[in-house]
Amino acid sequence: MVSFILKRIASGISVLVAISFFTYCLLYFSSANIARNILGEYASQAQVQAKEIELGLHRPLLSRFFEWAGNAVQGDFGASWFTSEPVVSAITTRLPVTLTLVIVSIVCIAIIATLLGTAAAVKRGWIDRLVQGAAVVGDAIPDFVLAIVLVAVFAINLKIFPATSSISPDAGSAAWVASMTLPVIALLINGIASIAQQIRSAVIKQLEKDYVRTLRSRGIPEWEILFKHVLRSAAPAGLTVLSLKFVGMLGGVVIIEQIFALPGMGALAVQSTSQGDIPLVMGVVLYTVIIVIIVNLLVDLINGWLNPKVRVS
Amino acid sequence: MSMIQPAELVGQTGTVVRSHVVKKILKNPLGLASVIVIVFMIALAVLANVLAPFDPNFANIGKTLAGGDTVNLLGTDSVGRDVWSRLVFGARTTLLSALLCAAVAIVIGLPSGLVAGYYAGKFDGVANWVVNVLMALPGIIVLLTVRAALGPSVWISMVAFGILMAPGYFRLTRTAVQSVRNELYVDAARVAGLGDTAIISRHIFSVVRAPIIIQTAVICGVAIAIQSGLEFLGLGDPSVATWGVMLNEGFKNIYLSPLLLLWPALAIGLTIGALVLLGNAIRDALEDAEKIKAPRRGSGTAQETLAATRHLPGRTSPAAVEAGTEHHLVKVSHLGVGYPQADGSIKKVVDDVSFHVDRGEVLGIVGESGSGKSQTAFSILGLLPDSARIVAGSIQFDGKFTVAPTDDRVSQARLGGYRGKRISYIPQEPMSNLDPAFTIGYQLVTPMVRVLKISKAEARKRALKLLDDVGIRFPEKTFNAYPHEVSGGMAQRVLIAGAISCEPDLIIADEPTTALDVTVQADVLDLIRDLQKRLGVGVILVTHNFGVVADLCDRVAVMQNGRLVEDGDVREILRNPKDPYTQKLLGSMLEDKEPMTMLVSGGMGAAQAAARDDDPDAKEMAL
Numbered sequence: 001m002v003s004f005i006l007k008r009i010a011s012g013i014s015v016l017v018a019i020s021f022f023t024y025c026l027l028y029f030s031s032a033n034i035a036r037n038i039l040g041e042y043a044s045q046a047q048v049q050a051k052e053i054e055l056g057l058h059r060p061l062l063s064r065f066f067e068w069a070g071n072a073v074q075g076d077f078g079a080s081w082f083t084s085e086p087v088v089s090a091i092t093t094r095l096p097v098t099l100t101l102v103i104v105s106i107v108c109i110a111i112i113a114t115l116l117g118t119a120a121a122v123k124r125g126w127i128d129r130l131v132q133g134a135a136v137v138g139d140a141i142p143d144f145v146l147a148i149v150l151v152a153v154f155a156i157n158l159k160i161f162p163a164t165s166s167i168s169p170d171a172g173s174a175a176w177v178a179s180m181t182l183p184v185i186a187l188l189i190n191g192i193a194s195i196a197q198q199i200r201s202a203v204i205k206q207l208e209k210d211y212v213r214t215l216r217s218r219g220i221p222e223w224e225i226l227f228k229h230v231l232r233s234a235a236p237a238g239l240t241v242l243s244l245k246f247v248g249m250l251g252g253v254v255i256i257e258q259i260f261a262l263p264g265m266g267a268l269a270v271q272s273t274s275q276g277d278i279p280l281v282m283g284v285v286l287y288t289v290i291i292v293i294i295v296n297l298l299v300d301l302i303n304g305w306l307n308p309k310v311r312v313s
Numbered sequence: 314m315s316m317i318q319p320a321e322l323v324g325q326t327g328t329v330v331r332s333h334v335v336k337k338i339l340k341n342p343l344g345l346a347s348v349i350v351i352v353f354m355i356a357l358a359v360l361a362n363v364l365a366p367f368d369p370n371f372a373n374i375g376k377t378l379a380g381g382d383t384v385n386l387l388g389t390d391s392v393g394r395d396v397w398s399r400l401v402f403g404a405r406t407t408l409l410s411a412l413l414c415a416a417v418a419i420v421i422g423l424p425s426g427l428v429a430g431y432y433a434g435k436f437d438g439v440a441n442w443v444v445n446v447l448m449a450l451p452g453i454i455v456l457l458t459v460r461a462a463l464g465p466s467v468w469i470s471m472v473a474f475g476i477l478m479a480p481g482y483f484r485l486t487r488t489a490v491q492s493v494r495n496e497l498y499v500d501a502a503r504v505a506g507l508g509d510t511a512i513i514s515r516h517i518f519s520v521v522r523a524p525i526i527i528q529t530a531v532i533c534g535v536a537i538a539i540q541s542g543l544e545f546l547g548l549g550d551p552s553v554a555t556w557g558v559m560l561n562e563g564f565k566n567i568y569l570s571p572l573l574l575l576w577p578a579l580a581i582g583l584t585i586g587a588l589v590l591l592g593n594a595i596r597d598a599l600e601d602a603e604k605i606k607a608p609r610r611g612s613g614t615a616q617e618t619l620a621a622t623r624h625l626p627g628r629t630s631p632a633a634v635e636a637g638t639e640h641h642l643v644k645v646s647h648l649g650v651g652y653p654q655a656d657g658s659i660k661k662v663v664d665d666v667s668f669h670v671d672r673g674e675v676l677g678i679v680g681e682s683g684s685g686k687s688q689t690a691f692s693i694l695g696l697l698p699d700s701a702r703i704v705a706g707s708i709q710f711d712g713k714f715t716v717a718p719t720d721d722r723v724s725q726a727r728l729g730g731y732r733g734k735r736i737s738y739i740p741q742e743p744m745s746n747l748d749p750a751f752t753i754g755y756q757l758v759t760p761m762v763r764v765l766k767i768s769k770a771e772a773r774k775r776a777l778k779l780l781d782d783v784g785i786r787f788p789e790k791t792f793n794a795y796p797h798e799v800s801g802g803m804a805q806r807v808l809i810a811g812a813i814s815c816e817p818d819l820i821i822a823d824e825p826t827t828a829l830d831v832t833v834q835a836d837v838l839d840l841i842r843d844l845q846k847r848l849g850v851g852v853i854l855v856t857h858n859f860g861v862v863a864d865l866c867d868r869v870a871v872m873q874n875g876r877l878v879e880d881g882d883v884r885e886i887l888r889n890p891k892d893p894y895t896q897k898l899l900g901s902m903l904e905d906k907e908p909m910t911m912l913v914s915g916g917m918g919a920a921q922a923a924a925r926d927d928d929p930d931a932k933e934m935a936l
Contacts (some may be wrong), residue, residue, distance in 0.1 A: 015446050023458055030462035136343075136593065140586030142538035144545060145578050148564060152571055210745040213696050218760035218811060219733020222725075229748050244448075251453035255542045259564075270546060273457035281461065285454060292449045308795045309749060 001304070008300060012293035016286070020072075023285050024065045027278045034276050038081055055081060068282065077286070078279035080272070087283035090268060095287065097264035098257065102249050105184050109191035110242060116192065117199025117238075118231065121207065131196050138193020144255040147186035151259060154182060183260045187253070191245050198241045202234035209233075236303045243299040247292050337598035344594030350587035354580075358405040365398035369554035380572075390562050390573055399554040400576055406555045407537055407584070410471040414536035415529050417475025422482025423525070427513060429483070430490030437487075444480040452477055456543060465550045467540065474539060478532050485528055489521040523599050530592035534585040541581050556581050641669040642711060642819055642851045643693060649705030650688050650697065650875075659704060663688050664875040666706070672818065675845060675852040677866035677883070679859060679898065685875035690821050690855045692716065694738055695728035710736065711818070733764045737812040739822040739841075743804035743829070747796035753807050754792035757814060764815045779810040783840055802833035806840065813844055819851045826861065838864055859899055863887060871895045 035051040036043070043051075052058055056067070071078065077087035120131040154160045161182050206212065207230060215225045257266030265284060272280035338344040357364065366384075373393035381388045387396040429437040452474065459473040493499060493516060502512050537556075543549055544557025551558060556577040563574035650663035663685040670676045678686045691697045693708055695715065703723065708716040715728050728736075740746040747756060757776040762769055773792075780788035783806040796804060805825065812820050825841065826834040842865055845852050854865060862869050862883060870880035871892065879892040890896045 011442075011445070014442070015449050018446050019450065026458055026462045136586065136589055139534070139589040141582050142542060142585065144542050145538075145560075145581055148545075148560065148574060148578065152567060152574065156567060156571075210740060210742060211748045214738065214740050214746040214808070214811075215748070216696055217694055217732055217736075217738035219729075219764040219815070220760060221763065224763075229750070232750050233748070247449070247451055251451035251455075252542075254453045254457070255546055258546055269454055269457055270548070273461040274548070276461050281458060285458065288451050288454055289449055292451065296449070307750060309797050 004304070005297070005301070008297050012297065015293065016289055017069075019289050020069065020282065020286060021065060023282060024068065024278075025061065027276065027281060028061050028064070030276050034081065034278075037275065068279075072282075072286070077283045080280045081277050082275055087279050090280060091265070091283050091287055094263060094265050094268050097262055098250075098253055098266065099291075101180065101183055101187065101253055101256070101262070101264065102246065104180070105187040105191065105249065106242065106246055108184065108188055109195055109245065110238075112188075113192045113195035114199055114231070114238065117196040118203050118226065120196065120200045121203035122226065128200070131193075131200055134193045135197040136193075138190045141190065143186055143190055143252050144259060146189055147183065147256050147259045150182050150186055179260070179262070183256050183262060186256055186259075187249060191249070195238060195241055195245065199234060199238045202237040203230055206230045206233045232306055235306050239299050239302060243295055246295050250288055250291065334595070334598045338591075338594045341594050341597060343590050344598070347587040347590035347594060350583050351591060354404050354408060354584050354587075357401050358408045361401045361405045365395070365401045367395040367398040369399045369402040370394065370552065371398075387576055388570075388572065390559075391566050391569075396559075396573065396576060399559055400556070400580060402554045403556045403559055403577065404580065406467060406553055407540065407557075407580075410467050410540055410555075411533040411536040413468060414471040414475040414478065414540075415532045417472050418478040418482055418532055419525070419529070421476060422479035423486050423521075425479075426483040426486025427490055427517065430487035431494055431509070431513065431517070433491075440483065440487075444483055447477055447480050450477060452539060453542065456539070457548065460543075460548055465548060467544075467550055467553055467555065470543060471536060471540060474536060478535070481528055481532065482525065485524050486521050489524065490517050493517055493520050523595065527592045527595050530588045530595070534588040537581060537585055537588075541577075640671075640712070641709070642672050642674075643670045643853070644709040645669065645689070645693065645706070646708070647706035648689065648692060648708060648716075649703065650685070650692055651702050651704040652700055653702060659702065661704065662875050663692070664705075666870075666872070666875075666877045668870045668877065668880055670819065670851045670853055672851050673845075673849045674868065675854060675866045677854045677856060677862035677869040678872060679856060679862055679869055680872035681857055681898075683874075684872040686855045686872050687823055688875075689872070690823055690853060692723060693819075693853070694736060694821055695723040695725060695732060696738070697723060733760055733817075734815050735817050736819045736821065737815065737817040739805075739809055739812045739820060739825045741824040741827055743801050743808055744796065746808055747804055749796050751795075752792070753794055753796060753799070757792070757807070757811055760811065761814050775814065776810070779814055780807070782813075782844075783807070783810045784836070785810075802829055802837065805829060805833075805837055809837070809840060809844070813848060813850075816848070817850060819853070820845075821853045821855070823855045824857070825854070827856075827858075841865065859887075871898065 035048045035055065035057060039047055039051055056064055068078070075088070077091075079086045080090060083090075116127070116131050120128040161178055212225060212230065215229060216222070253264065254266035254269055256262075257264045258270065265288070268280065269284045271277075272284060339348065371394065373389065373395075375393065376385070376389050377391055377393045379385060379389045379393075385395045385397065387400065389395055390399070425436075425440050429440045455477060456470050456473060459470060463469050496516075499512060499516055502516060507515075540549075541555070541557030541560060544555055545560045545564065547561055549555060549558055549561075559577035560574065560581075563570075563577060566573055646667050648663055648666045649661055651659035651661040653659050666685070666689055668676065668678075678689060680686045688697065688701070692703065693710070693715070702721050703716055704721070706716070707714055707718045707720075708723075710731055713727075715731065716723055747753065754773065754776060757779065758769060758772040761767060761772040761775060765772075767775075777788045777792060780791055785791050785803065785806055791799060791803065791807065799807070805828075809825075812822075822841065826837050829837060838861060841852070841854075844850075845865075852865075854861065856862060866883050868881060869883050869886055871878050871886070871894065873894045879886060879890065879895045886895065887899065890899055
C-alpha cells in the first residue's frame with residue numbers, strides 16, 4: 001500500500017514538472033512586450049529595458065525556468081508583475097471561493113446522483129425514465145448557458161437571488177450562501193445528470209451479479225444488500241467519473257465565476273493570462289494541477305479501500 | 314452510395330451492416346430528431362451566404378437593439394448588427410471549429426492508440442504518461458494560457474483543445490486494439506502472411522469504427538460548449554461572429570434585450586443536445602436494442618395481459634392443490650413460469666410442473682440446460698429475475714403457500730420469513746457468489762446475526778465451527794480471507810457452510826459441482842451427502858448429471874423444455890426409464906456402463922476417498 005502511494009506521488013510529481021515546463025515555454029513566447037505593457041505607453045525605452053532586465057526577460061528560457069523552479073520548490077512563487085502582490089497570497093485569498101464552489105457542488109452531486117441513480121436502477125419506472133431523460137438534457141446544456149438562464153430568471157426577473165456577488169467570505173454567512181446558491185445549482189445539474197446515469201448502470205450491473213442472489217438467499221434484508229454490498233461495488237465506477245467531473249469543473253468554474261462575479265481563481269486566471277503575468281499564471285496552473293493530482297490520488301485510495309483485490313496488487 | 318450495392322459486392326466490408334444501423338437510427342424518434350437538427354445546422358452553415366441578408370459584421374448604428382421585423386428577422390444587437398445573419402454565420406464558424414477540434418483529436422489519438430495497442434512496448438508506456446499529463450490539465454486554464462501565448466484565434470484554441478481531447482481517442486483505440494490483437498482471427502491473418510498495415514486496416518478499423526463515431530459526436534459537443542464558453546468570457550476573436558460571441562453580447566444587454574441571449578443559447582443547446590442524442594442513438598442501434606428493451610417494457614403492458622390470464626377460470630383453481638398433501642416439506646403444483654416478451658406474449662420456461670419433497674429427502678431435478686430446472690428451483694427460493702412471472706400453479710412450503718394459486722409473482726414478504734432461515738441455497742459458481750469486497754468471515758457471520766438474532770461473537774464461533782465441519786483445514790485463516798484469496802473448491806465449501814449456517818429444513822443446490830475441478834467434485838458431493846444425513850434436511854439438487862443423481866438422490870424428476878417428463882424413485886428410474894428422453898439422458902450420461910453398478914456405493918466411496926487424499930484446497934491454503 002505504501003509503495004503504491006509513493007509510486008502515485010512520484011508519478012504526480014513527474015506530471016507536475018512536465019506541465020510546469022510546458023506552460024513556462026508557452027508563456028515564454030508570449031512575453032515579448034510584457035515590460036512595455038507593465039510600464040504603460042509613456043515609459044521611455046530606457047525604463048522598458050531596465051524593467052526587462054529586472055524581470056530577467058533578457059535571459060534564455062532554460063535559465064529563467066530553472067530559477068523559477070528553484071524558487072517554487074522552496075515555496076516562493078514570486079510576485080505578480082503587474083500588481084506586485086505575492087503569488088501565494090493572491091492565490092490563497094481566492095482559492096477558498098473556488099474550492100468552496102467546487103467541493104460543495106461535487107458533494108451535492110455525489111449524494112443526489114447516488115440516490116437518484118440507485119432509485120432508477122432499483123425502482124425502474126418513471127424515476128428511471130426521469131434519470132435517463134435528465135442525462136441527455138444535462139449533457140446538452142453547458143454549465144455556463146444554464147448559469148446565464150438562472151441569472152436571467154431568478155436574479156433578474158424574479159429577483160430571488162443576487163445576480164452578481166463580489167462579496168468576501170467575511171460578509172456574513174447568509175449573504176455568502178445566497179450568492180453561492182445559483183452558481184452551485186448551475187454546476188450541479190449537468191453533474192447530477194451524468195453521474196446518476198453512471199451510478200444507475202453500475203448498480204444495475206451489480207444487481208445482476210450472482211452474489212446478490214446468494215445474499216438474498218441467506219436472508220439478508222434488501223436494504224442492507226443495496227447499501228452495503230451493491231453500492232460499495234458500484235462506487236468505483238461512479239468515483240472515476242466524479243473525479244473527471246472534478247477536473248472539468250476546476251476549469252468550468254472559471255466561466256461560472258465570471259458570470260456571477262465571484263472573486264475566485266477564475267478571475268485571477270482570466271486576468272493573469274490575458275496580461276501575460278507569468279508568475280501568476282504559473283501559480284494558478286500549478287495550484288490547479290496539484291489539486292487535480294491530490295484528488296486523483298484520493299480516488300485511487302478510496303477505490304483500493306472499496307476493492308480488496310486492488311489493495312493486494 | 315455503396316449502401317444500394319448488392320450484398321455480394323460489398324461483402325465483408327461491413328457496409329450492409331452499416332446501412333442497417335442507419336435505418337435503426339432513423340427509426341428511433343430521438344435519433345431522427347437529432348439527425349434533423351444536425352442537418353439543419355449544417356445547412357445553415359453551408360448556405361450562410363445565401364440565407365443571411367447582411368454581412369455578420371455590418372452595423373446599422375441607427376437601428377440598435379431592435380425587435381424582429383421584415384428586414385431584421387430576429388432584430389439587431391447593441392451596435393445594430395443583424396441577429397439572424399450573425400446566427401447563420403455563427404453556425405458556420407462554430408461547426409467548423411468543432412470539426413477542427415475533433416479532427417485534431419482523431420489525427421493524434423487514433424494512430425498513437427493503434428501503435429500503442431498493437432505494438433505495446435516502450436511507446437505504449439510513454440504515450441500513457443503523456444495521456445496522464447493531458448488528463449490532469451483543466452481544459453479552460455490551458456486554453457487561457459494558449460490564448461495568452463498565441464493570440465485569441467478560434468482556430469488555434471480549437472487545435473489546442475483537440476490535443477487535450479486526443480486521450481479520449483487514444484484510450485478507446487488502444488483498448489479496442491489490445492482486445493483484438495490476440496484474437497485468433499488476427500493470428501490467422503498473420504499466419505496467412507498479411508502485413509501489419511493490412512491487418513490493422515481490415516480487422517482493427519472495423520472494431521474501433523463505431524466507438525469512434527460515437528466519441529466524435531460527444532467531442533464535437535464538448536468543443537462547441539468550451540469554445541462558446543471562452544468567447545462568452547470575451548476571450549474569443551470579437552471580429553468573428555460565433556454563438557459564443559453572441560452570448561457575450563446578449564449577456565451585456567440582459568436588462569435591455571433578453572431575447573439577444575435566447576437565440577445563441579438555443580442554437581448551442583440544440584446542437585449539443587442533438588450531438589449527444591445522435592451518439593446515444595448510434596450506440597443503441599449498434600447494441601441489440603430489442604433484447605434489452607423487452608423485459609423492461611414488459612412490466613407495464615404485459616402485466617395486464619398476465620393478470621387476465623391468471624384469472625381465466627379453471628386455469629389454476631385452488632383445487633389444483635391436492636388435499637392431504639400439506640405434510641410435504643415442499644409441494645409444487647402445476648407451476649408455470651414465464652417471461653413477458655416485447656409483443657405482449659409470454660414465453661413459458663416452466664410449464665405445469667408438479668413434485669414434492671419430504672423432510673430428510675433428496676430430490677434430484679435433472680435436465681439439460683434450458684429445461685427449466687433452475688427456474689423451478691429459483692421459484693421455490695423466490696429468487697427469479699424481476700421480469701419473471703408465475704403464470705400458473707402454486708408452491709407450498711411446510712403447508713403454507715409461498716406462491717398462492719392467484720399470485721403472478723413470488724411474494725417476497727412471505728418468502729422473506731423462510732429464506733436463509735428455513736430454505737437455503739448452494740449456488741453453482743462458487744467465486745461469483747461471494748461478494749469480493751467482504752471477508753469470508755463477514756459473509757458467514759452477518760446472515761446468522763440477522764436471521765438467528767445472535768451476537769457477533771457467538772456467530773463468529775459458529776462460523777469457525779462450520780468452516781471446520783465443511784472440511785476446511787485452517788478455519789481461522791479462511792475466516793479472515795477475501796474470496797479471491799481462496800480456491801474454487803474452498804469457496805464452494807464456504808458457500809455450503811453458509812447454506813447450513815442457520816439450520817435450514819430445505820437446501821436447494823443448483824449444480825453445486827459443475828463449476829469445480831473434477832478432483833474436487835467428488836469431495837463436495839460427499840460433503841453434501843454427509844451433511845444431509847447428519848442434519849436430516851430436505852435437499853433439491855438441480856443437475857444435468859445423472860451420475861450425481863445416482864450418487865445422492867432418493868427421488869428424481871426429469872425435465873425437458875420446461876415440462877416434467879418423468880419422476881419417481883431413483884432406483885426405479887435408473888433401472889427402468891420409461892420416457893424416451895430419460896432413456897436418452899441416461900444413455901449419454903452413463904455411456905456404456907450398467908446403471909446398476911453406479912448404485913453400488915462401495916465403488917463410488919473408494920473413488921471419493923482416493924480423491925480426498927489429494928485435497929488441493931487444503932494444500933493451497935497451507936502454502
